[in-house]
Amino acid sequence: MFRLQFASALTAVFTAIVGFYVTTVVEEIRSGVALVYDVERTDETSRLSIYNASRSASVTELPIGMSCVNDVENADCFRPDAPRLPEYHVPIKGEILRPLVDASTVDFEVSLLPGARVSYSVGSDPGNKTGLLFKTFPQRPADPPAPPPKTGLYAIADALADPSEAPPTPVFLDARTITGFLVQHYFSVIAWAMVVSCLLLAIFALIVAGRATLSLIWSKEPDNERQLVCLDLVYRAAPAEPRAGGGEGLGGPGRQTGDGGGLPD
Numbered sequence: 398m399f400r401l402q403f404a405s406a407l408t409a410v411f412t413a414i415v416g417f418y419v420t421t422v423v424e425e426i427r428s429g430v431a432l433v434y435d436v437e438r439t440d441e442t443s444r445l446s447i448y449n450a451s452r453s454a455s456v457t458e459l460p461i462g463m464s465c466v467n468d469v470e471n472a473d474c475f476r477p478d479a480p481r482l483p484e485y486h487v488p489i490k491g492e493i494l495r496p497l498v499d500a501s502t503v504d505f506e507v508s509l510l511p512g513a514r515v516s517y518s519v520g521s522d523p524g525n526k527t528g529l530l531f532k533t534f535p536q537r538p539a540d541p542p543a544p545p546p547k548t549g550l551y552a553i554a555d556a557l558a559d560p561s562e563a564p565p566t567p568v569f570l571d572a573r574t575i576t577g578f579l580v581q582h583y584f585s586v587i588a589w590a591m592v593v594s595c596l597l598l599a600i601f602a603l604i605v606a607g608r609a610t611l612s613l614i615w616s617k618e619p620d621n622e623r624q625l626v627c628l629d630l631v632y633r634a635a636p637a638e639p640r641a642g643g644g645e646g647l648g649g650p651g652r653q654t655g656d657g658g659g660l661p662d
Contacts, residue, residue, distance in 0.1 A: 408597060412590075419586060423579045429565050430454040432509075433581040435572035436463050436531050440523040442482075443475060445531065446516040448572075449491070449509035450580045456567060458494060459533070462504035466528045473500035474527045479520020491515040533569060 431450040438444070445463045449456060465474040477500060483493045491513035496505035498519050507515055570577035579586055 412594065415590070419579060419583075419590070423576070423583060426450075426568055426570070426576070426580055427452050427583060430456060430567040431570065431580055432456070432459075432567050433570045433572045433577050434461070434531050436529045438474075438521055438529050441521060442518045443503070443521045443529060444516055444518040445503065446484075446514065446572075447507060447509070448514040448581055449511055450570075450583070451511050453511055454565070455508075455510050457508045458506045459508070459567065460504065460506050461531070461533045462502060463529050463531055464502040465525070466530060474522050474525040474529070475500055475503060476520035476522055481520075482518040484516035484518070486514040486516070489513040493517055531569070531571075533567075 427450055429451065431454075433448045433450050435446045436444070437446075443463065445461075447461060475498060477498045481496065481498065483496075485491060485493075489510055489512045491510070492508040493515055494506040494508065496503070496517065498504075500522075503517070503519055505517055509515065570580055572578065572581055
């Protein structure tokens with residue numbers, strides 16, 4: 398019984414810690430702009446995927462990319478002449494804008510609604526086994542032309558605008574980390590946690606009910622032993638009844654009085 402209580406307490410503490418982390422830390426991240434990325438390379442292709450895990454925040458024309466590790470002798474790990482494959486995952490479609498690919502870097506822009514995911518694949522150099530790095534705000538060869546300065550009422554409105562209304566800085570999470578996995582699969586984790594909790598509750602209930610049933614069976618006396626005890630008590634409690642007549646009085650048979658003779662007939 399002590400082991401069962403200890404296991405129940407340990408399970409409750411573990412569930413409370415995981416529940417606090419998922420419902421507080423992960424939800425706090427998802428309340429802002431949370432982007433989960435994954436960089437994967439094979440001998441044929443290099444692929445960058447990004448997923449908008451935010452609850453309600455969107456990103457528009459966000460520059461991101463991937464590059465070869467530049468601390469090796471030959472950092473050219475991409476094949477610019479190979480086919481490029483943009484992927485748009487259902488049900489929410491994102492956008493990939495202005496991709497730029499050379500031998501050592503891949504840059505493009507993404508626009509993602511909450512829940513949208515896109516991927517971009519380029520050819521890999523099979524002779525170069527260097528790793529890949531995810532990057533954001535990459536340097537482009539030519540900056541886009543700056544918009545003309547605003548004048549009149551537009552300039553006054555921009556000067557009086559609240560700085561807190563500016564779009565928040567995105568939080569980038571690696572999909573292969575625990576936090577990235579929980580943020581990306583938030584609703585699935587909550588659903589599975591509820592299923593596991595129900596299963597554990599059912600298992601503990603079955604264990605408690607089984608132990609109670611076995612304890613009741615072991616403590617129950619057999620019917621034949623109970624009947625023997627009752628018969629023995631009835632026999633011992635029965636008083637002896639005296640007989641009348643036949644020379645046997647209250648004093649028993651052959652009772653003598655006085656001179657030692659028996660009572661007359």
